[in-house]
Amino acid sequence: MKAIKILERVLVSIPIMFGVAIIVFLFMRLTPGDPVDIMMGRGGAVSAGEIEKLRSEFNLDKPLHVQLWLFLTDAVKGDLGYSYVQKTPVTDLIRERLPATIELALTALLFALIISFPIGILSAVWQNSLLDRFSMAGAFMGISMPGFWMGIILILVFAVKLHWLPVQGRIDFDAQLAAGTGFFVLDSLLSGNRAALISSLKHLVLPGFTLGAGIAAILARVLRSSMLETLRSDYVVLARSKGSPEWNVVLKHALRNALIPTVTVIGLQVGVLLGGNMIIETVFSWPGLGRMVVAAIFQRDFPLVQGSVMVYAITFVLANLIVDILYTYLNPKIAL
Amino acid sequence: MENKQPLLEIRDLSVVYPSKRGEVRAIDSIFLNVEKGGRLGLVGESGCGKSTVLHAISRLISRPGKVTCGEILFKRKNLLKLSSREMRNVRGKEISMIFQDPQTTLNPVFHVGEQIRESLRLHNIIPGTHLPWPFDIARKRQEKERVLQAMREVGIPSPMDRYATYPHQFSGGMQQRALIALALVCEPSLLLADEPTTALDVTIQAQILNLMLKINQDHHTAIILVTHDLGVAAEFCDTITVMYAGRIVEQGPVDDVTMNPQHPYTQGLLACRPVISKIDQKVQPIPGNVPDVIDLPPGCAFAPRCPQVKPACLEGPIPIFQTGEKLFNRCLAQVSYERDPLWSWEHIVRQCDE
Ligand SMILES: Nc1ncnc2c1ncn2[C@@H]1O[C@H](COP(=O)(O)OP(=O)(O)O)[C@@H](O)[C@H]1O
Ligand code: SF4
Ligand SMILES: [Mg+2]
Numbered sequence: 001m002k003a004i005k006i007l008e009r010v011l012v013s014i015p016i017m018f019g020v021a022i023i024v025f026l027f028m029r030l031t032p033g034d035p036v037d038i039m040m041g042r043g044g045a046v047s048a049g050e051i052e053k054l055r056s057e058f059n060l061d062k063p064l065h066v067q068l069w070l071f072l073t074d075a076v077k078g079d080l081g082y083s084y085v086q087k088t089p090v091t092d093l094i095r096e097r098l099p100a101t102i103e104l105a106l107t108a109l110l111f112a113l114i115i116s117f118p119i120g121i122l123s124a125v126w127q128n129s130l131l132d133r134f135s136m137a138g139a140f141m142g143i144s145m146p147g148f149w150m151g152i153i154l155i156l157v158f159a160v161k162l163h164w165l166p167v168q169g170r171i172d173f174d175a176q177l178a179a180g181t182g183f184f185v186l187d188s189l190l191s192g193n194r195a196a197l198i199s200s201l202k203h204l205v206l207p208g209f210t211l212g213a214g215i216a217a218i219l220a221r222v223l224r225s226s227m228l229e230t231l232r233s234d235y236v237v238l239a240r241s242k243g244s245p246e247w248n249v250v251l252k253h254a255l256r257n258a259l260i261p262t263v264t265v266i267g268l269q270v271g272v273l274l275g276g277n278m279i280i281e282t283v284f285s286w287p288g289l290g291r292m293v294v295a296a297i298f299q300r301d302f303p304l305v306q307g308s309v310m311v312y313a314i315t316f317v318l319a320n321l322i323v324d325i326l327y328t329y330l331n332p333k334i335a336l
Numbered sequence: 337m338e339n340k341q342p343l344l345e346i347r348d349l350s351v352v353y354p355s356k357r358g359e360v361r362a363i364d365s366i367f368l369n370v371e372k373g374g375r376l377g378l379v380g381e382s383g384c385g386k387s388t389v390l391h392a393i394s395r396l397i398s399r400p401g402k403v404t405c406g407e408i409l410f411k412r413k414n415l416l417k418l419s420s421r422e423m424r425n426v427r428g429k430e431i432s433m434i435f436q437d438p439q440t441t442l443n444p445v446f447h448v449g450e451q452i453r454e455s456l457r458l459h460n461i462i463p464g465t466h467l468p469w470p471f472d473i474a475r476k477r478q479e480k481e482r483v484l485q486a487m488r489e490v491g492i493p494s495p496m497d498r499y500a501t502y503p504h505q506f507s508g509g510m511q512q513r514a515l516i517a518l519a520l521v522c523e524p525s526l527l528l529a530d531e532p533t534t535a536l537d538v539t540i541q542a543q544i545l546n547l548m549l550k551i552n553q554d555h556h557t558a559i560i561l562v563t564h565d566l567g568v569a570a571e572f573c574d575t576i577t578v579m580y581a582g583r584i585v586e587q588g589p590v591d592d593v594t595m596n597p598q599h600p601y602t603q604g605l606l607a608c609r610p611v612i613s614k615i616d617q618k619v620q621p622i623p624g625n626v627p628d629v630i631d632l633p634p635g636c637a638f639a640p641r642c643p644q645v646k647p648a649c650l651e652g653p654i655p656i657f658q659t660g661e662k663l664f665n666r667c668l669a670q671v672s673y674e675r676d677p678l679w680s681w682e683h684i685v686r687q688c689d690e
Binding site for chain 2: 239243248253256260331
């Protein structure tokens with residue numbers, strides 16, 4: 001029964017993916033700037049014949065609807081075309097960059113959870129305490145501070161001044177890490193390479209924290225307010241009247257209920273995680289999908305932008321599907 | 337009942353909730369006696385402090401409220417002097433509670449059976465050596481057996497199927513039965529029932545009261561039944577305590593209090609209860625409103641609504657008079673009383689701080 005419902009959700013997301021594809025396609029073509037002009041440079045040393053040849057090679061001479069049709073039919077077959085600039089299949093470029101982005105996003109999520117859960121729970125248990133006031137002020141700052149700004153400050157303090165952590169990149173240049181899954185932490189664990197593991201973990205700290213901080217702030221506030229509500233509920237009084245120790249009352253009876261609204265918010269934050277990563281990857285020169293997309297947009301590399309955005313969209317839909325499944329698991333009153 | 341040993345003795349119990357407008361003296365100088373297997377009714381209008389009495393007994397007064405004075409002797413131990421760990425061993429095992437709204441009282445995200453089993457686990461009811469989770473299968477099976485037995489006893493049909501269902505899949509009456517099973521699974525000697533039937537349909541109310549009566553008789557579990565309905569208390573209890581604005585106004589054996597009420601408030605409560613056998617009888621509600629406990633008059637709190645009020649009632653606090661072996665009444669209507677002009681409620685409270 002549940003499997004059927006999940007399949008239903010997957011099927012519903014297919015038209016959404018088509019919608020995303022069409023919108024991205026149109027937006028790229030509506031933005032001013034012609035890819036071939038940008039590719040050739042503004043010098044104008046190239047002959048008109050060569051330009052025409054390039055245009056027809058990229059199908060840019062065909063009418064818009066034909067271009068769209070070609071893009072969609074190829075995409076369904078798993079072919080996202082060739083990058084105009086790098087002359088490589090888009091799928092290869094994405095496959096190369098995606099692990100870096102996923103590694104960063106998961107680190108950020110981990111940071112967000114590790115920071116927000118203790119703070120959110122304790123602020124509710126000790127409402128109006130010094131800890132509560134202090135951390136809610138911190139959360140307010142975390143929400144209002146732009147990611148790039150926080151990233152630059154952290155680089156200045158922890159990398160440039162204190163030399164505790166690296167300024168940019170995923171791993172030290174001299175780290176000898178054999179190619180593998182592309183997830184550097186996993187690869188160095190699998191090959192037992194201690195130096196590479198430490199190096200890649202160190203590189204993850206600042207960008208991961210920067211990307212996770214805003215989400216941590218939002219989650220801490222949501223968790224605090226839901227915990228305040230569940231801690232006031234009748235079933236918490238019941239738990240106490242059974243002789244439950246207070247940690248069991250808080251962590252089992254109250255938290256388990258407070259997770260229900262919190263998980264919904266985590267789902268919404270996946271979008272922030274994906275969008276934020278373009279900025280953070282640029283600030284920290286993180287060789288991931290986000291930085292590649294930013295570059296591709298400036299170069300009007302239509303296939304690369306389209307392909308990457310499709311990957312973002314799929315990730316977003318998948319993440320929300322997981323959150324929905326988690327939500328029904330947490331809330332027995334809801335069937336998927 | 338047969339053996340009239342005291343189980344619970346409360347003396348001079350007062351609870352205060354500090355608030356922005358001042359101190360709410362939720363209950364003042366409460367005294368109660370419950371014998372083993374006894375059934376005490378705590379009656380009064382909403383806000384008179386009935387729930388506060390129960391919460392004080394199980395030491396669950398919500399912050400910033402606190403017990404300012406008094407003693408709660410349970411099996412000769414003063415509960416107010418126990419450490420929080422010792423008190424946790426009393427809660428659920430020796431003293432259990434059931435609540436007004438079963439729908440919000442069961443935790444919505446856990447199976448009903450598991451919630452009952454948690455009580456057994458918390459108090460280590462199944463004897464023997466125990467392996468830690470996840471090797472506790474044998475213990476779990478024995479606990480589950482006990483839970484099913486309790487569910488059967490409170491009249492939940494096909495408990496096997498009901499064990500692993502969620503609270504929202506139960507009707508209100510079934511939820512309350514499950515909560516009673518939860519309260520009784522560790523075989524406590526005292527059950528605190530806070531308006532257990534108020535949220536239920538009339539027909540279900542009678543079933544739940546009968547169930548509680550059966551448990552009282554089969555297990556000798558003493559019960560304090562809180563209700564705003566003097567009629568329910570009259571049918572169920574052997575002793576009745578009537579409260580008004582946080583204070584006891586009348587206390588005594590059920591027959592004395594219901595057949596021959598002495599306090600005008602108790603008389604009013606009886607008069608406003610319809611009696612089915614007398615169709616044409618007039619129901620007379622007590623005129624006026626429940627007073628605000630934050631701002632009580634210096635004299636009798638019931639004076640603004642009392643048909644027998646006299647000048648002495650307004651001058652200062654009314655002491656409680658013992659009018660029979662176990663009969664108490666806080667009223668000046670039938671007595672002549674020489675007042676000490678310095679004697680005030682504040683005086684009494686100050687005395688208990690010492
Ligand atoms: N948590 C609390 N904070 C402040 N005042 C409270 C609190 N709980 C109860 N009170 C006050 O104490 C008085 C008695 O309440 P309660 O014991 O719930 O009465 P009852 O159960 O008889 O309706 C009421 O006036 C109420 O306003
Ligand atoms: S003391 Fe006076 S006012 Fe109070 S109930 Fe008795 S007669 Fe009425
Ligand atoms: Mg109440």
